[in-house]
Amino acid sequence: MLTNIIEQIERMVLHMEPHRSVRFLNASPAWSLPKIQRGRFRRTLRLAAERSPFYREQFRKRGIDVRRIEHPSELGDFYTTGEDLRVHGAEAFLTGRADTAFETTGTTSPTPKRVFFSQRELNEMGRTSAIGLYHLGIRAEDRVLSAYDCSFWVSPAVLRMGLQYLHCFHVEAGKISPEEFYEHAVVYKPNVIFGEPSWLLRLSELANDRGTWPMKLLFGGGENITEEARQVVERVWGAPLYLSYGQTESFGTLGAECERQDGYHRNDLFFFFETPETDADGYGELVYTTLVRDVMPLIRYRSTDLTRLIDEPCECGLFAKRIAKIRARTDEMVVCGMGNVGPWVFAEVLRNVNGHGADWQAVIKHDGRRDVVELCVELENFGHHAAVERAVLDNLREGFADFWKNYEMKLYEFRVVPCEPGSLRNGRKLKRVLDQREMDSPRVV
Ligand SMILES: [Zn+2]
CATH class of the missing domain: 3.40.50.12780 (ANL, N-terminal domain)
Known part of the structure; x- marks a missing residue:
């Protein structure tokens, strides 16, 4: 009532x-x-x-x-x-x-x-x-x-x-x-x-x-x-x-x-x-x-x-x-050699690095020995690649002690991959973290 x-x-x-x-x-x-x-x-x-x-x-x-x-x-x-x-x-x-x-x-x-x-x-x-x-x-x-x-x-x-x-x-x-x-x-x-x-x-x-x-x-x-x-x-x-x-x-x-x-x-x-x-x-x-x-x-x-x-x-x-x-979206969170990572981690390591408008996507691969995290970043000038990678790694070290420790222990490889501006986004939404390990090689769980 x-x-x-x-x-x-x-x-x-x-x-x-x-x-x-x-x-x-x-x-x-x-x-x-x-x-x-x-x-x-x-x-x-x-x-x-x-x-x-x-x-x-x-x-x-x-x-x-x-x-x-x-x-x-x-x-x-x-x-x-x-x-x-x-x-x-x-x-x-x-x-x-x-x-x-x-x-x-x-x-x-x-x-x-x-x-x-x-x-x-x-x-x-x-x-x-x-x-x-x-x-x-x-x-x-x-x-x-x-x-x-x-x-x-x-x-x-x-x-x-x-x-x-x-x-x-x-x-x-x-x-x-x-x-x-x-x-x-x-x-x-x-x-x-x-x-x-x-x-x-x-x-x-x-x-x-x-x-x-x-x-x-x-x-x-x-x-x-x-x-x-x-x-x-x-x-x-x-x-x-x-x-x-x-x-x-x-x-x-x-x-x-x-x-x-x-x-x-x-x-x-x-x-x-x-x-x-x-x-x-x-x-x-x-x-x-x-x-x-x-x-x-x-x-x-x-x-x-x-x-x-x-x-x-x-x-x-x-x-x-x-x-x-x-x-993050729970379906975009990935457990890999780096740790339990989601889009916010990569957004954070790219802070003040890649120019505000540029898109990015993290792709998790496996090279047969260990996980490889490829951070694809749209760059106007590919000549800046090395500087961008250095800045990203600096941010990783300063902001994420655990992920950095795993990096130093070589539990995963981390690369910044330069991409052409506008090349990453082809639909309304861009999947920020892509786990390609299943496709790369069959893994024993
Ligand atoms: Zn309020």
Whole structure:
């Protein structure tokens, strides 16, 4: 009964104008959230068990009686994976009538994952996005130009919906070349630009040469960015670059940064977040359960992203708790002679080395005797190769004592391989760490 009343209030609050929503949610008592989450979790679980062929079968096989489950952790080692979506198909997860679908662009498989939604869900997601964007300072008088890729990607749809509640001017360019975008943009002079971070970086470099105009903020979604590259974008425009974190499976945004740029404020009203297994620093794979989806709910979905849940309040004062900056994708972490490495390690050893815009990729090989780590780096001038390699090794020695020790012990070889600019990235996402050892030679485990 109480939960129902709280939920009614919450729904009402989310349907207010964004500025009033933020004020109300900030003032809501701490005990109300767990109550809402629990009620929504149980409802979602029952819905999945009754209507989704995948979940019905899984729960039956594992002897899980959903009526007894009150908290996601009580499901033990039951999770939903991206592979489940690929193998069983989206239809096996459906619990209601779908109006639309989006697809993932992964780095792990050529088969996309399809995820279905309803118009109602799209609306709700748009409302919460509007609240987040309002908190960042977007107002009705702003002019927004978006370069989000409209091909099967969920983010432009959610953005369109969110901006409608903020009543601002909005033009969609789609993902075109930064050069072409720039030509159009000088006419509209948008003061807010949305795009993928690596794309925003190239646009900013271009604008640095050709000229900028007053900008309120830039907003990046779809991938991570190094702090170094973020600073370049911010310096060029004299405006902040904020990032969001999300997945197509989650219907876009799971969280977004605030002006502190210290982690993503998460949406605990729509998702139940867990990191079931964590390391000494509190980092573990993010697992989430959808709480308000009735077309294709996901129970304990493994995000494959390595992060930490931050429950301490943020200095910005927003009610929402946070997810730390994503460290790596768990499927991009590799155990090799160097140690347990992921993309952040290589991003770190390249800090202040290879020029902010250049792409890179680490390839792990085996030469028959030991593992070889080849760090492919796009270089304008191949003559700098030796200097770059020296600088990278210096960073490795200073920043990663364990990896350096293994290097000195010759447990692996480490090389910097120069590549032509623009040669590494051929899709929307670049797989940062590539393990080629299986392909090189059969290994006895
Ligand atoms: Zn904050």
